[in-house]
Amino acid sequence: MSVTEISLGNLRVAQMLPDADLTPVSGDSPVQLRPVRSETTVILLPHAFECAECERYGMELDALAAEFREWDARLLVIAAAPDGWLQRLSFAKAAIQEREAASEAAVLVADRYGQVFHTSRSGKEHAFPFPPEIVEWLKYLGTLCPE
């Protein structure tokens, strides 16, 4: 499936993340959407236009790298254009995907198999989940099926 066929923002709880490769902003090897190392995945889809509020939220999540690592989680920021702030992410991987200009910002959380556990659409108010709440979900998903 090509990346352009994916509409990540429309995925619902219990659906699987599409099996697709994304091109990272860093120019490194492609990022696979489906987890390959049984990691929980948090995806931020910022607004397609440059948005200071999405940037602030993205940097806030990026600062939680230690918690993400502790619970075997990764953070992907999938944007419509390589805005400057994507280059400043230290932990999160940033990738570009064709998105409609009007598409809403969203946060998705998928379990270690790639099944969607949570979705939030931002709306006008940037109603993203509170970052500590995301960490609670990571703990839950990280301890759900002990190996």
Ligand SMILES: [Zn+2]
């Ligand atoms: Zn925004």
